[in-house]
Amino acid sequence: MNTPLLIVIFVLLMFALALLPWAHRSWSEREGRVGLKQSPPNHDEGLSRPDLEKLESSDDSLHSEVQDQQSASGTELLRTRISKARDLVSNRLKDIRGDSVDLQIWEKIEELLILADVGVHTTMEIVTRLRTTVEEQGVSEGTMVLDQLKSQMLSELSGNRALRTVAPKGRVPIWLFVGVNGVGKTTSIGKVSRRYTDEGLKVLLAAGDTFRAAAAEQLEQWAAASDAELVRGSEGADPSSVIYDASEAASAREVDLVLADTAGRLHNKVNLMEELAKVRRVADREPGEVCEVLLVIDATTGQNGLSQAREFADAVNVTGVVLTKLDGSAKGGIVFAIEKELGLPVKLVGLGEGDRDLVDFDPDLFVEALFGNE
């Protein structure tokens, strides 16, 4: 980039920007006075009806299914909850199974993956590889193509999902929970806390979200519900100091594990990401040691999830992903792309609002759920 051009651009930019406030003021004035009429919505109502009915009817049956299985263990829980989602695509699947291997089948598989939020780019890669294998092996039935697809995807989910709860002697293991706003960081902490207090560990929660209103209160309630201790600062306090305080308190009280909450932040906000990097550095000081940095991702997230994972991994060296809200109709296919492209393994999966609705990630079930098996 040559300097003259750069400077010219700059000057123009600055100049333009300096003027903009006026332009905006006048624009708002205009808008305030000229009311736009709301157009009556009459758009495409018909389009969605059949899908919708299908959706509702399947919900009913599934709902009762879930009720029956209230006492299900983690794995069963995953199975039943996820089954809701899979009915939504089962029609496409049936098509594929019935199909012979032709051009259309690839398109259908592509659509299936895209609908599961796996993403265009990753989908293309998967399908290209699948096509090569299928053609080499001379597979001719839709069902077999699907099986091949599943095993291929499974082979790409081979990350190490172990969670580290032990720090070297004299240090307190700290888990940092990071992610964009509203993905369920605080709730996930509550559930992880429950899980380890159940195992007999002494857990301390650090209310590092000092930004969002009442975030500390929310964590406080989780601490109470999961028999964990809590360290909090005042609203607007420096999150690094709150977490450091927590690590010192944990060391003094001989706590086994510190779970540190952080404020939700969009990954493209440079300052906030720097703040987070600082939080991680400070948490890593004695007596604490950061053992896991868990990126929480909401299953409804689309292609943006990849960009979230990339930025958070850059800033704080993420060690794993927690996939939340998988009990809804979304499939969370984006975590496949995240694991494949960035090598970040999904470690935990959130399946509901109860404090025990958090299970280890199981690749088999996940892939199975992406396609369902009717």
Added chain:
Amino acid sequence: MFQSLTDRFDGILNRLRGKGRLTEDDISEATREIRLALLEADVHLNVVQGFIERTRERCLSADVSESLTPGQQVVKIVNEELTEILGGESFQVTYSSKSPTVVLMAGLQGSGKTTSSAKLARWFKSQGRNPLLVAADLQRPAAVDQLQTLAKQIDVPVFTAPEGALEAARDGLFEAKQTGRDVLIVDTAGRLTVDNALMDEIAGISDAVEPDYTFLVVDAMTGQDAVNTAEVFHATLELDAVILTKLDGDARGGAALSVKEVVGRPVAFASTGEKLQDFDQFHPDRMAERILGMGDVLTLIEKAEEVFEQEAAEAATQRLLEGTFTLDDFVDQLRQVRQMGDLSSIVSMMPGVPKEVKDADVDEREIDRVEAIVLSMTPEERINPDVVDGSRRARIAKGSGTTPTQVSNLLKQFKEMRKAMKGLAGLGSKSKGRKSKTKKGKKGKKNSTRGGNSRVQPKETAKIPKLDIDDLDLTLPGR
């Protein structure tokens, strides 16, 4: 947002623009790429397919208009289809004749309902209304606290009832009537569409308060599932519009397009930041233009407003136009621009910026260097760069760790720029309006609202950004 969608459309349409005639293959190729771009932006598969079909059909059957090349025609068609999908005109809130106007907020967990409720309350307040917030989210721990904390910041009362969400909503309505509040905003718990018990609950709340508006809060980062969510909520509640949140991320927000297309309800409001004031009505036409690479001046303005101190900026501009802009002002502005965030993203929002400039990798150190040079000058030199001679130049170069050539380059650029700006200022008043329709409209209104008093400057200058950016590729001086 919509960043990479913009890039993709830019590339695709640029290739078509150059062509004198379009073959069916050209159109197929273009629509195929548009399909990919939309899918990458999380637009729902079915919506993409519909969009592509319509666009394709229209492109193939389009009457050849005399004034447009086929390429331009495609751009026009895509623009129209896109605006259509996004919702055409802005949503307008009208108030119920029977006070209060009731607004019900619904959505998945974590989509931003509580924050949006408070933001909406603030917005109503800014419209001269007296809102009452109802905290009917009794599911999530501390959700009521959160709403109360936010409400305190904007000085709006919160009503809640511990017995249940339905009671809270019903009694909240009564409370609003009693206390003469004219807008009631009911914040509800996040719920999954597959959870029938909770969907029944919100349907019950809706029956009890008979909302004038039911808003679905949708996270801009949502993927393909946005459509399922919207459909089920729409079937349960009869949505009126959508509130799109977290638009300040880099998500492409295809969810907004999908929801509008599938349930036929527009995006009414969009939330673009963490602060309560980062919330405003959504303008579909602005978005469509931005997606098509026509820039998004208005968003740029909003960003600038956050950073620039109005008075200082006005003063600097005044000096720039008079030709008395100093290097101090220059550095000052430079710093503020950098505060606005990533330079390339700012550039991308400006209309008419050539592709090469957009794609250029801006080296931030280059700017540090410019700053260093200016800071190595004496105050006198900064005000009047003409005094810089050979020995001063050598001193400045030494002080800033640059070479004398770099110093004189900067000074030359600065002087030329200053001269050009002065020239533009004179030009501005008799400027020809050769920008797109909407922009012309803005200008026209602006002139009429500001009137012809002594504050001539702003009126003129408001046009200049458009002019100078156009001039960019023609190299500034001598225009």
